[in-house]
Amino acid sequence: MIDKIGGINPLNNVQNAHRTNGVENVKLGNDSISVSDEAKRMAALYYMKEVGATTPDVRADRIAEVKAKIQDPSYLNNAVIASTAERIMTSFGL
Numbered sequence: 001m002i003d004k005i006g007g008i009n010p011l012n013n014v015q016n017a018h019r020t021n022g023v024e025n026v027k028l029g030n031d032s033i034s035v036s037d038e039a040k041r042m043a044a045l046y047y048m049k050e051v052g053a054t055t056p057d058v059r060a061d062r063i064a065e066v067k068a069k070i071q072d073p074s075y076l077n078n079a080v081i082a083s084t085a086e087r088i089m090t091s092f093g094l
Helices: 010-018 037-054 060-071 078-091
Strands: none
Touching: none
């Protein structure tokens, strides 16, 4: 057959001329990321929400400790009562 003389497809020459080595196109550099202040605040809020969700509402150890203190007659005095009342008022913003 005359049409296959040389056995070369003429399109291969054009395609090979446009191919480049992938290594030549790689630019070396440092990766970086920028996180907005809003995203940082949202991440902190998410973390606090997760901690709050996993923390039990009642601490049995503290309740047992307070019960033991209240049962001790020498614990309840005017200074302790005043301090407790002050802390309660402060927690309510009064």
